[in-house]
Amino acid sequence: MRYRNHRSPRLAILLAATAASLGATATDAPLGADGATSSRARSARTVSVNELGQLRLISKHGYTLNERGTASGTIKGTISVELKIVSTSRVTAEVTIYPAGGSIAGHGTASYHQGKPASSFAGSLAVAHGSGSYAHAQGSGLSFSGTIAEANDAITVHVSGRFSD
Numbered sequence: 001m002r003y004r005n006h007r008s009p010r011l012a013i014l015l016a017a018t019a020a021s022l023g024a025t026a027t028d029a030p031l032g033a034d035g036a037t038s039s040r041a042r043s044a045r046t047v048s049v050n051e052l053g054q055l056r057l058i059s060k061h062g063y064t065l066n067e068r069g070t071a072s073g074t075i076k077g078t079i080s081v082e083l084k085i086v087s088t089s090r091v092t093a094e095v096t097i098y099p100a101g102g103s104i105a106g107h108g109t110a111s112y113h114q115g116k117p118a119s120s121f122a123g124s125l126a127v128a129h130g131s132g133s134y135a136h137a138q139g140s141g142l143s144f145s146g147t148i149a150e151a152n153d154a155i156t157v158h159v160s161g162r163f164s165d
Contacts, residue, residue: 044136044164051097053079053146053157060153067155075099081155083121083148085112091121093144095159102132104163108144118147127163139163 055069063085071079077099084092091112096105110123125144130137142161148154 046162047075047134047137047165048162049074049142050160051075051079051158053081053097053155053159055079055081055155055157057153057155065148065153065155067153069155071097071099075104079157081157083155088112088114091123093125095125095144095157097159099134102130102134104130104134104137106142108142110144117150119150120147121145125159125161130165134165137163137165 051071051073053069053071055067057065058068059066065081065083065085067081067083069079071077075097077097079098080096082094086092089112091110093108093110094105095108096103104127106125106127108123108125110121112121113119122143122145124140125142126140127137127142129135139162142159142163144157144159146155146157149156
């Protein structure tokens, strides 16, 4: 799902990482005592997440649900999910969380079990990229699970694990 939030400059555009977030150029680097440019090393950090998202249906096209809501947990913000029911036993998802200062985007696959009053899914998620403060985000093997309410197709999603940034 491609969602752009124009209401707040703190929220980054989905899947966009600007050239400035990729690092400084040599002309931007400060000069050292000998006139040479100093390097700007950046060490990767590990980010642990344990997020719960409460989403509501924005649109539905066949077996694809586009949802938006609020993520609470270690990284709070808006969450968007495009969930595709690809078979009677499998779903795929594109998930983006918009915390203050950036975005984190990933994709996942999960087993799917139809039920009443809610269907459920459980699988794994990979963090593909981010923007802003999370421009270097990447990782795999995060836990991804949730439910789909039969009455209104609202999704509850849980994402937990670690990724590097």
